[in-house]
Amino acid sequence: MSFVTTLDQIFVLLQRWIAGFFPLWLQPAVGTILGVVAIVAAFPGIFALTTVLERKGLGRIQNRLGPNRVGPLGILQPVADGIKSLTKEDIVPLSADAVVHFLAPVVLVIAVFLGFAVLPIGRNMVLADMDSGLLFFFAIGASTELSIFMAGWSSRNKYSLLGAMRAVAQMISYEVPLLLSSVVVVMITGSLSTVKIVEAQSGFTGVFPHWYVFTPWGFAGFVLFTIAALAETNRSPFDLPEGESELVAGYFTEYSGFKFALFFLGEYLGMFSIAGFAITLFLGGWGAPLSVLGFVPSWAWFFVKLFGAVVFFIWLRGTLPRLRQDQLMNFAWKFMLPMALLNLLVAGAWRFMGEGWLRWVISSAVLLLAYVGLGRVLMRNQHLGARSYRYAE
Amino acid sequence: MISGIGIVFLLTAALTVAGALAAALLRNLVHCALSLTVTFAGLALLYLQLDAQFAGFAQILVYIGAVAILVVFAILLTRGAGVQEYRSYGSRWFGSLVIAAAVFALLTWAVVKSLPAGGAIAQTPSVTVQSIGAALMSGYVLPLEIVAVLLTVALVGAVIVAMPENKAKAIVEKEGGQ
Numbered sequence: 001m002s003f004v005t006t007l008d009q010i011f012v013l014l015q016r017w018i019a020g021f022f023p024l025w026l027q028p029a030v031g032t033i034l035g036v037v038a039i040v041a042a043f044p045g046i047f048a049l050t051t052v053l054e055r056k057g058l059g060r061i062q063n064r065l066g067p068n069r070v071g072p073l074g075i076l077q078p079v080a081d082g083i084k085s086l087t088k089e090d091i092v093p094l095s096a097d098a099v100v101h102f103l104a105p106v107v108l109v110i111a112v113f114l115g116f117a118v119l120p121i122g123r124n125m126v127l128a129d130m131d132s133g134l135l136f137f138f139a140i141g142a143s144t145e146l147s148i149f150m151a152g153w154s155s156r157n158k159y160s161l162l163g164a165m166r167a168v169a170q171m172i173s174y175e176v177p178l179l180l181s182s183v184v185v186v187m188i189t190g191s192l193s194t195v196k197i198v199e200a201q202s203g204f205t206g207v208f209p210h211w212y213v214f215t216p217w218g219f220a221g222f223v224l225f226t227i228a229a230l231a232e233t234n235r236s237p238f239d240l241p242e243g244e245s246e247l248v249a250g251y252f253t254e255y256s257g258f259k260f261a262l263f264f265l266g267e268y269l270g271m272f273s274i275a276g277f278a279i280t281l282f283l284g285g286w287g288a289p290l291s292v293l294g295f296v297p298s299w300a301w302f303f304v305k306l307f308g309a310v311v312f313f314i315w316l317r318g319t320l321p322r323l324r325q326d327q328l329m330n331f332a333w334k335f336m337l338p339m340a341l342l343n344l345l346v347a348g349a350w351r352f353m354g355e356g357w358l359r360w361v362i363s364s365a366v367l368l369l370a371y372v373g374l375g376r377v378l379m380r381n382q383h384l385g386a387r388s389y390r391y392a393e
Numbered sequence: 394m395i396s397g398i399g400i401v402f403l404l405t406a407a408l409t410v411a412g413a414l415a416a417a418l419l420r421n422l423v424h425c426a427l428s429l430t431v432t433f434a435g436l437a438l439l440y441l442q443l444d445a446q447f448a449g450f451a452q453i454l455v456y457i458g459a460v461a462i463l464v465v466f467a468i469l470l471t472r473g474a475g476v477q478e479y480r481s482y483g484s485r486w487f488g489s490l491v492i493a494a495a496v497f498a499l500l501t502w503a504v505v506k507s508l509p510a511g512g513a514i515a516q517t518p519s520v521t522v523q524s525i526g527a528a529l530m531s532g533y534v535l536p537l538e539i540v541a542v543l544l545t546v547a548l549v550g551a552v553i554v555a556m557p558e559n560k561a562k563a564i565v566e567k568e569g570g571q
Contacts, residue, residue, distance in 0.1 A: 097423070097424075131446055145458065149465050153465075153469075
């Protein structure tokens with residue numbers, strides 16, 4: 001095998017080499033366990049890095065330094081955070097429902113880790129190659145809503161309950177555009193398997209890749225999916241349920257110490273897994289962006305794209321103001337749902353129009369017109385004046 | 394493997410039945426709703442053991458992701474975060490026990506009667522998502538359309554029920570006056 005191929009498949013070869021030490025009947029189990037260990041080690045490691053990146057990034061956007069005490073440039077901050085969360089006292093309110101209170105973060109973390117099983121991280125590097133991998137991912141994502149309700153209800157706290165109700169309403173509202181915008185990809189690929197979806201995007205015309213984001217319906221689907229993904233993971237600008245200045249800390253007000261750290265971990269891992277899923281569906285998974293760059297290993301491309309997505313999410317958090325609850329819900333039902341349905345129609349028309357420039361023009365025109373038209377219609381009743389700026393004297 | 398009753402099937406069945414019993418017998422209403430979720434998960438595991446991937450994942454997505462949330466919202470909106478209430482058994486429990494036993498006997502008879510004679514299944518049918526899609530678009534189009542109409546009616550009804558009073562009255566008057 002050439003050096004490039006070896007580097008590309010290095011983790012698969014490593015897995016087979018370690019499994020080779022065990023008897024034949026045990027090898028599949030050992031291989032799977034190694035994959036699970038890799039996921040459980042890698043993604044929380046990325047989570048630790050992301051907390052530092054986020055705090056420094058947000059600090060810079062807000063014209064201040066982030067954490068800079070622990071380690072050079074504050075890089076060892078996650079270590080300090082980890083030690084703090086492990087040694088803090090675990091306070092459970094007296095009237096709280098102890099069993100449900102304990103199980104809520106557990107259910108969240110389990111559901112989130114399960115979602116990583118269908119992400120193709122590199123060529124031949126998916127933990128569970130299932131025929132309906134996409135459906136599995138969304139099914140597991142729907143289970144995280146239940147853990148949020150459990151957390152909010154069991155704390156016996158009005159702030160927690162309000163936060164939980166808002167969060168669950170937001171999550172079920174945005175689940176519909178999320179699923180509909182990913183159905184477009186399934187329609188064009190013809191399969192629910194994430195591996196096949198990535199393989200369908202691995203061709204090149206000349207230098208440019210066949211990623212779905214470079215088609216009109218793919219671009220619209222990608223934008224819709226990203227917005228819905230931000231809302232699903234309660235990430236700014238959709239973080240009203242856990243807004244720091246609104247509801248103390250929303251549904252995890254009453255959690256302290258390690259359980260809070262587990263919720264935090266679950267939320268960020270959910271963000272990674274849904275970003276990874278957006279990359280799989282629209283950005284070509286582990287594929288290289290230009291055909292000349294094919295020598296870089298496939299798993300490296302996946303992590304580069306994931307890093308880009310995470311940086312983009314942090315940027316959004318620092319820049320956009322929070323949406324109010326009724327604005328959120330209006331946006332989901334009145335704007336995103338019609339756009340997602342129209343996107344389905346456009347993708348169907350694209351499929352049956354055959355190759356050529358005509359389908360590009362018609363698809364882009366329909367989507368642009370719908371975007372502008374829907375936006376204008378919905379803004380009819382809002383009377384917004386010119387922007388006025390007030391500076392501190 | 395379909396043949397025989399394996400240990401995995403027994404464990405999953407035990408989990409499902411335990412969840413269902415807990416959902417019926419527990420005192421705290423939210424605990425009952427959560428046990429019902431465990432029952433749904435057990436059913437999904439049974440589907441997955443029978444290699445019906447689509448049915449299993451759809452069960453998780455629809456039942457745990459939507460129906461359980463619906464049950465939970467119903468509890469939240471009708472009882473709120475108040476003091477938990479204890480349920481007591483009604484006075485006509487013997488009659489309802491007889492009726493429940495009769496329904497169970499009918500269902501068991503229907504299931505046993507539908508098993509093929511001889512007890513052995515020749516070949517597992519392979520149901521791919523593609524075949525489900527093809528069937529929905531060719532043989533089962535009418536049920537699909539009826540379900541679509543039903544969902545639209547439910548959505549419109551939900552919007553009307555949740556609308557503020559004056560707007561709803563205006564719509565009803567406009568519809569009735571025409």
